[in-house]
Amino acid sequence: MATHITDECINCGACEPECPNEAISEGDEIYVIDPKLCTECVGFHDYEACQAVCPVECCVPDPNHREEESTLIARAREIHPGKDFGANFPSRFKKADG
Ligand code: SF4
Ligand code: SF4
Numbered sequence: 001m002a003t004h005i006t007d008e009c010i011n012c013g014a015c016e017p018e019c020p021n022e023a024i025s026e027g028d029e030i031y032v033i034d035p036k037l038c039t040e041c042v043g044f045h046d047y048e049a050c051q052a053v054c055p056v057e058c059c060v061p062d063p064n065h066r067e068e069e070s071t072l073i074a075r076a077r078e079i080h081p082g083k084d085f086g087a088n089f090p091s092r093f094k095k096a097d098g
Pocket of ligand 1: 020
């Protein structure tokens with residue numbers, strides 16, 4: 001599921017540079033995540049980088065936007081065509097599996 005930012009955002013800007021896909025930008029009122037660019041950090045980290053730095057913990061999974069790991073790594077490959085993610089790419093799903 002794509003990560004989204006709730007209205008508790010305090011516009012600190014900490015999350016924006018952490019996103020490997022440049023999915024985060026400053027919106028009209030709060031920071032926003034483009035779900036077409038968010039891979040939940042699959043391919044880069046075994047955790048969501050924006051969630052890790054947000055001081056008010058308002059970068060959270062969007063329950064209305066659930067996605068499979070296969071969808072997310074396919075998106076990462078589309079966004080970064082020159083990068084070889086290999087078979088053992090980092091993913092929060094693998095972490096969850098232990
Ligand atoms: S979860 Fe990762 S890919 Fe998605 S917006 Fe946050 S930092 Fe970017
Ligand atoms: S880190 Fe959290 S509070 Fe700061 S801009 Fe991003 S979503 Fe908003």
